[in-house]
Amino acid sequence: QVQLVESGGGSAQPGGSLRLSCAASGFTFSTHAMSWARQAPGKGLEWVSGIYNGSSDTYYADSVKGRFTISRDNAKNTLYLQMNSLKPEDTALYYCAKGYNPYVDVDYWGKGTLVTVPS
Numbered sequence: 001q002v003q004l005v006e007s008g009g010g011s012a013q014p015g016g017s018l019r020l021s022c023a024a025s026g027f028t029f030s031t032h033a034m035s036w037a038r039q040a041p042g043k044g045l046e047w048v049s050g051i052y053n054g055s056s057d058t059y060y061a062d063s064v065k066g067r068f069t070i071s072r073d074n075a076k077n078t079l080y081l082q083m084n085s086l087k088p089e090d091t092a093l094y095y096c097a098k099g100y101n102p103y104v105d106v107d108y109w110g111k112g113t114l115v116t117v118p119s
Contacts, residue, residue, distance in 0.1 A: 002026040002108045004096045009113030012086050015101035016117075022079040022096030022110060030074035033100035035059075036081045038115075046092075049081060050100040059100070063089070088119035 008020040020036070035050035049070040050059040058070055069082040079096055093114050099106030 002098060004108060004110035006094065006096045006110045006113035009094060009115045011116040011118070013119070014117055015064060016086050017082070017084045018086065020081040020083065020094055020096075020113060020115075024077045024079065024096075024098070026099065029072075029077040031096055033105070034072060034079045035044060035097045035100055035102065035106065036070065036079075036094060037097055037102045037104060037106075038090075038094045039112075040089070040092040043092075045102060047102050048094070051079070054102060083115070086115075086117045088117045090115060091117050 005023045006020060007017060012018050031053050033052045035070045036048040037045050038048050041047050047070060048061050048064055051070045051072055055072055067085045071080045093112040095112045096110040097106040098108040
């Protein structure tokens with residue numbers, strides 16, 4: 001069955017960096033778009049970033065553009081999110097998803113990894 005397991009969350013100071021990883025299994029990772037979404041405390045789900053299987057087309061929310069970078073290693077069945085210049089408003093539970101756009105084609109979700117950036 002499809003499994004998505006996130007790791008790499010934790011606490012970082014404002015201006016700091018974290019790299020999230022998502023280990024995927026149970027499907028042909030290299031042929032599917034993948035994405036990251038997040039949910040901050042008391043807020044709705046936000047689509048953070050997406051990447052197609054060829055890695056050439058990506059999406060970034062305006063809130064993270066220029067600070068976050070999505071990438072994938074198809075040989076390792078792993079999705080990444082490099083997060084730099086972290087801000088307190090980046091505090092959220094980050095989810096890995098199979099599919100590009102959570103509102104259109106995501107069909108599986110990981111359980112999430114928590115990122116905390118204190119103010």
